[in-house]
Amino acid sequence: MLRKTRILGTGFYVPDRVVTNDDLAKMFDTSDEWIYQRTGIKERRFVDWPMEGTDMAKFAAEKALEDADIDVKQIQMIIYATLSPDYTFPGNAPFLQSKLGLQECPTLDVRNQCTGFVYAMSVADQYIKTGMYDYIMVVGQEIHSTCLEYANRGRDVTVLFGDGAGVAILGPDDRPGETGILSTHLHTNGDFAKDLWIEKVGTKYHPMITHKDIDEGFIYPKMHGKRVFIKAVEKLPEVIMEALDCNGYSVKDVDAFVFHQANLRINQFVASGLDIPDEKVYNNIEKYGNTTAATIPILFTEMKEMGLISDGKLVMVAAFGAGFTWASALIRW
Numbered sequence: 250m251l252r253k254t255r256i257l258g259t260g261f262y263v264p265d266r267v268v269t270n271d272d273l274a275k276m277f278d279t280s281d282e283w284i285y286q287r288t289g290i291k292e293r294r295f296v297d298w299p300m301e302g303t304d305m306a307k308f309a310a311e312k313a314l315e316d317a318d319i320d321v322k323q324i325q326m327i328i329y330a331t332l333s334p335d336y337t338f339p340g341n342a343p344f345l346q347s348k349l350g351l352q353e354c355p356t357l358d359v360r361n362q363c364t365g366f367v368y369a370m371s372v373a374d375q376y377i378k379t380g381m382y383d384y385i386m387v388v389g390q391e392i393h394s395t396c397l398e399y400a401n402r403g404r405d406v407t408v409l410f411g412d413g414a415g416v417a418i419l420g421p422d423d424r425p426g427e428t429g430i431l432s433t434h435l436h437t438n439g440d441f442a443k444d445l446w447i448e449k450v451g452t453k454y455h456p457m458i459t460h461k462d463i464d465e466g467f468i469y470p471k472m473h474g475k476r477v478f479i480k481a482v483e484k485l486p487e488v489i490m491e492a493l494d495c496n497g498y499s500v501k502d503v504d505a506f507v508f509h510q511a512n513l514r515i516n517q518f519v520a521s522g523l524d525i526p527d528e529k530v531y532n533n534i535e536k537y538g539n540t541t542a543a544t545i546p547i548l549f550t551e552m553k554e555m556g557l558i559s560d561g562k563l564v565m566v567a568a569f570g571a572g573f574t575w576a577s578a579l580i581r582w
Contacts, residue, residue, distance in 0.1 A: 253429040254377040255422030256580065257384075258317025261415040261547040262308035263294040263537060268394075273408060276399045284408045289513020293411025293538030295394035301335045303344040305414035306390045309546070310349060313386070313416040316550075321349050324418075325382040327356045328373050330365030330389045330542040332571075333396065334358070337450075345388065362445075363509050363570020364435075365389060365542035366415070367578055371433035373419045383420055389542035390414035396447075398469040406470050409512070411538030415546025433578045434491045441480065444473035445571040478515060481569040485519045488577040489567050496579055498563065500525060505557045509568035510534040510544040519567075531557055541570070558582055 269292045270281035284290055296305070306329070314321055327349075329342035336344075340358030361368045366389035373385040393410035397403060422429035449467040450458045462468060485508070493499060500523050508516045513534050520530050531552050540547060545566060552558040559582060566578040 251378045252380060253422035254374045254419055255429040256417050257319060257420045258313045258418045259416065259546055259549040259553065260309045260312025260316055261413065261550045262305045263413040264296045264300065266295045266297055267292050268295050277401045277404050279404050279408060288409060289532065289534050290408065290538050291535045294413060296392055296412050302331060302333060302390050302392045303335055303341050303348060306345050306388050306416065307348045309414040309416040310386060313418050317418040319384060319418055321351065323384045324351055324386050325354060326376065326385045327354060328359060328369040328385060328387050329356065330359040330361060330369040331391055332360060332362045332541055333391045333393060361574050362572065363511060363541050364568040364574040364576040366545040367433065367566060367568050367576040368435060370417065370578060371435060374430045374433060377419060377421055385419045387417045387419055389546050391541045391543050398466060402466055403469050405474060406472050409539045411540050413537055413540035413543040413547055415543045415550065417546050417549060428581045431496050431579045431581060432492055433576065434488055435576045436488065437572050437574045439572065441476065441573040444476045446471060480573055481515045482518045484575040485567050485569050486523055488575050489523065489565060492565065492577040492579040502563055503529065503565045504562035505552060505564045506530045507545060507548050507552065507564060507566045509570065511539050511570065531555065
């Protein structure tokens, strides 16, 4: 018989350095009004050198372990989601493992960008349900600030992103009844992969990168913003309803909705289309921007602190991002 999986604790870390829309307006042609009206963002956090992504993840992990009342030595696996690893290889998970003193604990790196944390959580859920591992650390972390283009050419993407890390500790759920992670639902359509991507550096090219690539901006993220918006507002309601139908619930049964923080307008559009009351949705994109794989665990922690998420509540998680990928998870907290 399969076990159930519970989120035992969460924690997050964001850098101290606050970068406002007005700060960005000093670097290229934009304004606080232009950014806020289109994205809902007022400010974001950027790291200061020499902080690494795995440093942020370690801080978040320590908070999550404390929240879960789990000793770090009990962690049997680390699953780490990020699109911005500290090095090309290996991934970030081995470096975090070393910083936590968990030598020989297995690690897995996930490259699913904005849906990365939900995908990683789904993988951890399978390992725990089958009894292979008891306690798994799931990480979402990004450093965007060092790989954005601070110029007019890249401004539509640059204004969106911030740095941060979030961690959840997952373990077996022995509570009676229908509790824990009820189901996860994962999707991809690679036909749209080039609508949100970084073309270089990649092994498709020889040499992998040239001075011309740098000068022409191929090393920076590019986005077909209109197509991302259209597909996001189409697929997010679909994957939300997929999870609800799978478990026999309706939108009205959900106590809290946890949406990936890509664009406030997307989240408002989805919530309005599904008749979700404002009090059931919390967005923090205004102060952090899009922290990609870190958005969901950061939201978990803040929503718990606000009382929006607590034991027994039905929580819907949904994300959409590059790939295109989209995913949902329904959790009885």
